[in-house]
Amino acid sequence: MAARAAVHKNIKPLKVCILWHMHQPDYRDPISRQTLLPWTWLHGLKDYGEMLETIVETDARVTVNLVPSLLEQLERYANGEDHDRWLEILSRKPEELSDAERQFMVEHFFSVNEETQILAHNRYHELFRQRGKGTRPDALSFNEQDLLDLQVWFLLAWTGYHLRKKSPLIAKLLQQGTHFREEQKQQLLRCCQEEVNRVLQFHRQLEESGQIEISVTPYAHPILPLLCDLHTAQQPSPGLPLPAAEFRYPEDARLQVREGLKTAERIFGQRHRGMWPAEGGVSEAAVAIMAEEGALWGATDEDILARSLEGGLANRSKLYQPYEYGGLPLLFRDRELSDRIGFLYAGWDSKEAVNDLLKRLQNIAQSAPGGTVAIILDGENCWERYPDNGYPFLREFYQSLELAPELQMATIQDALSHSQPVSLDRLAAGSWIRSDFTTWVGHSEENLAWELLHQARQDTLTDEIHHALDHPDEPLTDLVRELLRAEGSDWFWWYGDEHSSAQADIFDQLFRRHLEGLYQLQRLSPPTHLLNSIKPVAVKAAGFEPTACFSPDIDGLVGDYFEWLAAGCIELSVGGAMYASRESLQKLLYGYDSENLYFRIDQIEMIRRLGSQKGTFEIRLMIKELFHVRYKLNSHALDIYCDGKLLASGAAANDQVLEMAIPLNTLQLHPGDMVGLSCHIYKDKRENGRWPTEGSASFCYRGAVLDEENWLV
Structure with a gap:
């Protein structure tokens, strides 16, 4: 450390501000008071305390951003006030479960990363194969021991690196692997609950010691610019279809900001705090409210800065300094660095990933000495794809930053206290996803949701919001708090075609229940249309199926028009909006005959660019086993692997397009089998692209x- 201090006298280090954004909406049904989804508890078990453990171990300095709706849920779990449907099923003996509850378990208790959790553990994988890949798996084949083992493995899969190391019980259960006993499950549940219970206090301790800075998001994670004026969505997207309702409530945005800051103050103590607005959503009106309500700083995406500056970011060094608009200091995140951690490095060796990241930071340090770089991303979801829940990568990253003399970890508040912000004449409106608001408004489902929200607000509230703003010392009424929760962005996230989730219907239900809650709190009958789903119950999968069996020539050429005419199409860009800064593989054509499964990629130039001459393109097929279909761009060899063993070879060619033929007998496919699929490109044996960016297509x-079906037609 002394040597490093001596070096610092001669150079101005680049301040590296890392912000981990921790975010979950309120999953409690306001009518039944039952928590319908367990993700806050599960991430509390696997991620929130775990991230802090690595920070303590490496003496890192970072900013942790916490959403108030997440904090309130952690409080309820710690106080025993949350009635979580999933945890209640987990806690009961299998023989006490109804047939419907057994079916629920078999459908939902594999909600973990398949590669890092299911395939890595023999018994969990065995149960997964027993479940099958159908749209409605059959629970009848699961006996009571199977169900008990499934309960335990679901919990074990959601434990993080540090908890596995420090808990003898978890280490024993991982080694045992099967034939768990009920008392072992109950011991594991208590251990997990203790981990969740300590999360808030752990954050308090680290903030008081100065090792982390805690920032906050507006109360229910709303898109502030859209609350201020829904027409703001048309600024970055002219002509975007908007709801019929004139939704314009800047007073709601103000209360969301104020209550967000107050919640953090109540839980963590009084101090000035910065604010990451939900989804990095900013506008001039929203930032003015944040400044007036006392936010210490704000942050958003680099493309917002590019659209705010005359001449954009042709000179990248302009990104690496703080700015100010309307009296609020602002940082703009480096999108490429942030997205590499969030979406790319999980498939790399940890040391190689950190070396790549360090080189990029060192290059920035040379071009912007003494500057500030903001790395801002989701701090909980990406780690499930990393080995050991991200621990090796994070430890190596933090330690390497500490040892690099030209780099200095800093909280955002620390960095701003040593910098003079540059004033912006204007601030473009947008978010960190495509720099616009089309994720939350513009689709017919989203627009209908806004119209229902607007109608419910008009029907149930008069001057309650203004009263709350004029009397800041009074606690919010249940009515006002219910409105704020209904305005959260998460409900709108799952409407439309952009994102998919097995629980999208529950998000739809929760949004409409919040609106029902407004009416019930005012002793009014909720409109009957709130009983109708906004999102159709049966959502057609992205893409389309083949219309017939066919046998294309595998030559890499776009030949006869009819050769691929019967092909099906798998959309790969769904769910990839968060990683829009990188090139995206849009679709995959597919089909089959009696001998082969065929794939075709038309964006061959992009594949060559991302993989280079010696790269490898890989398709992963999850049937009952995980198959790796690897195509080497230089040798044109197509090999099929399973469990690291070479099973067979197929045929492939690339010229105008990339075409592949995979022997069906190798995959052991049967009619009716569901196939999970993801595509990967490797350069120098390191993943340089993945589609879909999260999860898999199918x-x-x-x-x-x-052919029989089409003949009948």
Whole structure:
């Protein structure tokens, strides 16, 4: 450390501000008071305390951003006030469960990363194969021991690196692997609950010691610019279809900001705090409210800065300094660095990933000495794809930053206290996703949701929001708090075609229940239309199926028009909006005959660019086993692997397009099998692209039945 201090006298280090954004909406049904989804508890078990453990171990300095709706749920879990449907099923003996509850378990208790958790553990993988890949798996094949093992493995899969190391019980259960006993499950549940209970106090301790800075998001994670004026969505997207309702409530945005800051103050103590607005959503009106309500600083995405500056970011060094608009200091995140951590490095060796990141930071330090770089991303979801829940990468990253003399970890508040912000004449409106608001408004489902929200607000509230603003010392009424929760962005996130989730119907239900709650609190009958789903119950999967079996020539050429005419199409860009800064593989054509499964990629130039001459393009197929289909761009070899063993070779060619043929007998496909699929590109043996960026796409293999169905038609 002394040597480093001596070096610092001669150079101005680049201040590296890392912000981990921790975010979950309120999953409690306001009518039944039952918590319908467990993600806050599960991430509390796997991520929130775990992230702090690594910070303490490496003496890192970072900013942790916490959403108030997440904090309130952690409080309820710690106080025993949350009635979580999933945890209640987990806590009961299998023989006490109804048939419906057993079915629920088999459908939902594999909600973990398949590669890092299910395939890595023999018993969990065995249960996964027993479940099958159908749209409605059959629970009848699961006996009581199977169900008990499934309960335990679901909990074990959601434990993080540090908890696995420090808990003898968890280490023992991981080694045992199977035939768990009920008392072991109950011991594990108590251990997990203790981990969740300590999360808030752990954050208090680290903030008081000065090792982390805690920032906050407006109360229910709303898109502030849209609350201020829904027409703001048309600034970055002219002509975007908007709801019929004139939604314009800047007073709601103000209360969301104020209550967000007050919640953090109540839980963590009084101090000035910065604010990451939900989804990095900013506008001039929203930032003015944040400044007036006392936020210490704000932050958003680099493309917002590019659109705010005359001449954009042609000179990248302009990104690496603080700015100010309307009296509020602002940082703009480096999108590429942030997205590499969030979406790319999980498939790399940890040391290689950190070396790549350090080189990029060192290059910035040379071009902007003494500057500030903001790395801002989700701090909980990406780690499930990393080995050991991200611990090796984070430890190596923090330690390497500490040892690099030209780099200095800093909280955002520390960095701003040693910098003079540059004043902006204007601030573009937008978010960190495509720099616009189309994720939350513009689709017919989203627009209908805004119209229902507007109508419910008009029907149930008069001057309650203004009263709350004029009397800041009074606690919010249940009515006002219910409105704020209904304005959260998460409900709108799952409407439309952009994102998919097995629980999208529950998000839809929760949004409409919050609106129902407004009416019930005013002793009014909720409109009957709130009983109708906004999102259709049966959502057509992205893409389309083949119309017939066919046998293309595998030559890499766009030949006869009819050669691929019967092909199906798998959309790969769904769910990838968060990683819009990198090139995206849009779709995959597919089909089959009696011998082979066929794939075609038309964006071959992009594949070559991302993989270089010696790269590898890989398709992963999850059937009952995980198959790796690897195509080497230089040798044109197509090999199929399972469990690291070479099973067979197929045919492939790339010229105008990339075409592949995979022997069906190798995959052991049967008609009706669901196939999970993801595409990956490797450069120098390191992943340089993945599609979809999260999760997997899927299709149903119908075999010869496909021709029979079409013949009948």
